[in-house]
Amino acid sequence: MAAASVTPSATASAQGARDHARAQDGTTSDTMPVVPARSWPTPPAGVDADDLVWAETVAGGNYTHRVLARGTELRLTDPTGDACAHVLLYCADRPWERLNTADTVKVLWNAYLGQGHLLxxxxxxxLASVVRDDSGHHDALTGTSTLVRNTARYGDGAPQSASPAGRELLKLAALKNGLGPRDLAPSVSFFQGVRITADGATEFTGSAGAGASVTLRAEQALTVLIANVPHPLDPRPAYVCGPxxxxxxxxxxxAPGDPLWDATPEGRRAFLNTAEHLTARGIA
Structure with a gap:
């Protein structure tokens, strides 16, 4: 019997690979940032397309990261009701100052993230303030998933697996910003809620549904790390996470005069601490 013919891959040579890559020019991808961001087809209401600085759809089981200037607003949206954004924040030029979830809930006397909450x-x-929220299903208590837990639950938790753990993805995002595993503090998560019951147990409340969004305002220049993975308390047996x-x-x-600045005595003090620090550095 004659041997079956083999068709050489179009990308088997450097020239073929170059031609294939160039053929993608001008196309868009659901797994890469839109560049330039102003070409995103549907800017938020009231936002000029030219003011967009980041536009990306993060697939379930994936991660992203970005450095944002002070004053930038970041709107996260859950298009399908199955996203879960595990977020870490760092001062962009001083990563040793980072999100502290314990102080975020303790100082403000509120364990449940929502509009008006300060991170x-x-x-x-x-570091950031929650300026808009139509989800209400968030979590500042549980943190993200780990390699050990995902391996026990789904069979694997490695970044390249079909069920990557949030901490493993945040490690990759951290490395791309000069940070290491020791820099990963507990994260907050948006779009999958947790409540504490009367007996002190954690109760998973799930999603608010498709289309919910939350908007954070950077009160300092920030490095933002995001892993989009299932919440650790999600009871579904399958690894389910939407874009x-x-x-x-x-x-x-x-700024002073904004209702958020004076919403609570604790919040006002935190804003004054921030303003004093930035003023001393010549930033504000």
């Missing part, structure tokens, strides 16, 4: 560092300063939409655009930081 604090352990220095008593505001996450991330849109960032130029805006202004919270």
């Amino acid at each position: 604090l560092s352990d220095q008593g300063r505001v 996450l939409e991330a849109l960032a655009y130029r805006a202004r930081p919270t």
Whole structure:
């Protein structure tokens, strides 16, 4: 019997690979940032397309990261109701000042993230504020999934597997910003909620449904790391996670006179701490 003929791959040579790559020019991808961001087809209401600085759809089981200027607003949207954005925040030029979830819930006397909540560092300063929220299903208590737990539950938790763990993906995002595993503090998560019952147990409340969004305002220049993976308490036996939409655009930081600045005594103090720090550095 004659041997079957084999058709050489179009990308088997350097020239073929180059031609294939160039053929993709001008096309879009559901797994890569839109560049330039202003070409995103549907900017948020009231936002000029030219003010967009980041536009990306993050697939379920994937991650992303970005450095954002002070005053930038970041709108995260859950198009299908199955996204879960596990978020870490760091001061862009001082990564040792980072999101502290314990202080975020303790100082503000509120364990449930929502509009008006401030995301604090352990220095008593505001990293970001939640300026809009139509989900209400978030979590500042549980953290993200781990390699050990995902391996026990799904059979694997490695970044390249079909069920990557959030911490493993956040490690990759961290490395791309000069950070290591020791820099990964507990994260907050958006779009899959948790409540504490009367007996102190955690109760998973799930999603608010498709189309919910939450908008964060960067009160300092921030490095943002995001892993989009199932919540650790999601009871579904399968690894289920939908896409996450991330849109960032130029805006202004919270200032005296803004209702958010004076919403609570603790919040006002945190904003004053932030303003004093930035003023001393010649930033504000």
